[in-house]
Amino acid sequence: MTSTSEANFQSEIPLQLIIKAVERKGYWLLYIAKSQFIYIPKTVFQTQEGLVAFKRIVTRTKSN
Numbered sequence: 001m002t003s004t005s006e007a008n009f010q011s012e013i014p015l016q017l018i019i020k021a022v023e024r025k026g027y028w029l030l031y032i033a034k035s036q037f038i039y040i041p042k043t044v045f046q047t048q049e050g051l052v053a054f055k056r057i058v059t060r061t062k063s064n
Contacts (some may be wrong), residue, residue, distance in 0.1 A: 001014075027040060027042055028040040028042070029052070
């Protein structure tokens with residue numbers, strides 16, 4: 001998974017490092033350790049299709 005910041009910095013995390021994916025009303029938590037997670041607000045997705053594709057990828061990987 002690759003993310004790009006507003007300043008055009010990129011960060012890449014292999015999907016196999018995600019041990020758990022938790023969906024909440026306005027955000028996702030992608031756990032990479034028991035007490036470490038990546039917070040992803042749903043507002044970062046510019047389209048509903050992008051959000052659906054992300055959900056498909058992370059739930060295929062791991063979910064609670």
